[in-house]
Amino acid sequence: xxxxxxxxxxxxxxxxxxxxxxxxxxxxxxxxxxxxxxxxxxxxxxxxxxxxxxxxxxxxxxxxxxxxxxxxxxxxxxxxxxxxxxxxxxxxxxxxxxxxxxxxxxxxxxxxxxxxxxxxxxxxxxxxxxxxxxxxxxxxxxxxxxxxxxxxxxxxxxxxxxxxxxx
Amino acid sequence: xxxxxxxxxxxxxxxxxxxxxxxxxxxxxxxxxxxxxxxxxxxxxxxxxxxxxxxxxxxxxxxxxxxxxxxxxxxxxxxxxxxxxxxxxxxxxxxxxxxxxxxxxxxxxxxxxxxxxxxxxxxxxxxxxxxxxxx
Numbered sequence: 404x405x406x407x408x409x410x411x412x413x414x415x416x417x418x419x420x421x422x423x424x425x426x427x428x429x430x431x432x433x434x435x436x437x438x439x440x441x442x443x444x445x446x447x448x449x450x451x452x453x454x455x456x457x458x459x460x461x462x463x464x465x466x467x468x469x470x471x472x473x474x475x476x477x478x479x480x481x482x483x484x485x486x487x488x489x490x491x492x493x494x495x496x497x498x499x500x501x502x503x504x505x506x507x508x509x510x511x512x513x514x515x516x517x518x519x520x521x522x523x524x525x526x527x528x529x530x531x532x533x534x535x536x537x538x539x540x541x542x543x544x545x546x547x548x549x550x551x552x553x554x555x556x557x558x559x560x561x562x563x564x565x566x567x568x569x570x
Numbered sequence: 571x572x573x574x575x576x577x578x579x580x581x582x583x584x585x586x587x588x589x590x591x592x593x594x595x596x597x598x599x600x601x602x603x604x605x606x607x608x609x610x611x612x613x614x615x616x617x618x619x620x621x622x623x624x625x626x627x628x629x630x631x632x633x634x635x636x637x638x639x640x641x642x643x644x645x646x647x648x649x650x651x652x653x654x655x656x657x658x659x660x661x662x663x664x665x666x667x668x669x670x671x672x673x674x675x676x677x678x679x680x681x682x683x684x685x686x687x688x689x690x691x692x693x694x695x696x697x698x699x700x701x702x703x704x705x
Contacts, residue, residue, distance in 0.1 A: 416631055424626040438630055508620075515617045533583070534618040540585045559579030562614035563607070569617065 412449045444472045466546035518568040526561030
């Protein structure tokens, strides 16, 4: 039997729930879809933990479940994920009115979010997993079941496209 | 040497082995186009990394985590009371049977009260950690 420590479902929710929510939020651009996705992911994690047998890293397993849940949700809904951020959702970003600098930062964040949503899904996902979630190239490759070289290419091209969109 | 392409992103992220890293560094010294491209992807990376962390609505994780925890205090509370009652009974019987053998400065009522209070405050307290009665 493996000595690997398998977290409980509550620990996964507590330790990773916020990160999964941010992943979902940045991919969808809205709080409602992010909310639904986190619920779906955590339910799958709860079911999956019962039969979880560690073969790779736990994070690799978790993010495989997360991205699969996300892709399933997109297929199920058959709707464009490029929904602009409604006004009501902006409160969640914590961008409270303040000095000019804060407002400029909030505006830039909205621009970056909009630009992210314009990226092809594969590029957006790679960039978000790398720069929002903080996974290494190898962990992204594991989660997405693609070669590390493909991860490298998607991240680089995604960032270049972002730069072009935000000029 | 041709331009570096996606090696630049991996270079920026510290994802290259030492040999490739040295090769990219050497190329960057002589190639303005690649230096500009590196600056572009670094800017984009910072823009995404500086996006604010968004707090999930409290109802989301709170409900999910709480849905399994809600029942636990009730179970533990009943269990704690049951164990406390048994312990208190055992203590009383022990004192009745051998009052002379218990050389304790504690008042038995206080001792039982303290134990019950501990079991209620900290449901994780087990019978092993509770006071042991008898001669």
